[in-house]
Amino acid sequence: MFIKFLFRYGKNNIYFNRYFSNRNIMKLKDRGMLEDIFPDNAANVVTDLLNSRYQTVYAGFDPTANSLHVGNLLVLVNLLHWQRGGHETIALIGGATGKIGDPSGRNTEREQLSKSFIEDNINGIFKNISTVFTNHEKYLWKNKDLLKPVRLLNNNSWYQVMDPIDLIGGAGRFLRMGTLLSRTSVQTRLQSPSGMSFTEFSYQLFQAYDWLHLFKTYGCTFQIGGNDQMGNIMSGHELISKICKKAVYGLTLPLMTTEIGDKFGKSAGNAVWLSDDKTSPFTFYQFWMRQPDSEVEKLLKLFTFDPLGSITDLMRQHREKPDKRLPQRRLAEQVTILVHGEQGLEKAKKASEALYEGSIAALGELNAEEVGHLFNGATVVEILPEAGLSVLDLSLKAGCFLTKQDALRIITAGGFYINQERINNPSEVINLDIHRLKNNSTLVRVGKKNYYVVKWLV
């Protein structure tokens, strides 16, 4: 009996059935994470398929910036749900498609991106994706050894060695012009004043071919993406159905928008980035902490792996004590640990304490540049700690005032602070044992918000 079972389903499937209770991805609908399925009558077939054996799924990311943003993160979180369900995941970086430019969701054509710009971007995005998958396994997955590692690919690797005739002559003839022209991404652009170039029009063929390639090479039967990707997904479906006569499926996610409905992303100019040199862990953490009550439950369902029951409980507690902002805190902690790891979360929390709870000790845990960053890009200055250095000397060396007269006037009037404490005696001598923080720096403030970080040269 057991042998028969093994023979029929294979070893992997025993392992799949035993451990991965979350394998039915269709359940993500309950979290508000699935918007559409293609073909649109496939929900039942897909549920059976997901329950019967593990599947391979992919999502693509074009390297149009050197970091992904929180909108793209939603797609990564969705891939993580597949991984948690025992499925194989592929994250594809569009090294080649990035050079073409996806017209989906855009009103104007992208400028051509230079090779070196794309190379840098690929490295940044590669790092984002591997960091998120590593952090997830390290901090958010309890049965550590069971996850199948994500496969990170770049579509440059197949287009680089491909004869263009195979693409246009081989794959292109299976896609019908009427269908390609009917896509929203094409229609919107054809009706816009700038129209559409052939290059952008050809984008669908590339994304469709990618899926065909992944299907043939890795048995990839699912593609996921934000809902702006549906047209491209449908083209891939058409290609695979016609060439391989096999069933494949597309799932789309809702696009993440701001409270007032603007799409989050680079073009919208409101991006919150995953790379810490573009958005510091502190700013990232605060972005989630600042989410309004009207959004937080939805975001907890989308961006954390907390069971729905515990989110409901948390929201109940929140209604009793709203000023504690428990759901916002949970959201900020879970997403920051996923993107920036335990250390990033630690830093973000320390910085938050320093800024909002006036904890100077917490400031000392950050390095001088981070403190500078924290205080809205405060100037960081390096100063030699000479014996007898006075408050007045310090203020002038740090460049806080234009003239000595200004310095004397403002310090004595009470507008000068060291480590957030008012000092109004210009001749007081700086004592490093008292005035220097653990990170060998001192925070100086003039008035309400002009900050300087003094880095002591020792």
Ligand code: YSA
């Ligand atoms: C896909 C498949 C391929 O075979 C090749 C390339 C691609 C990339 C795809 N055409 C694209 O351009 N995607 S993207 O780089 O613009 O975004 C990556 C993913 O994040 C997409 O699924 C997109 O829909 C999603 N996304 C972007 N902003 C989002 C968002 N998802 C949710 N909310 C947002 N605000």
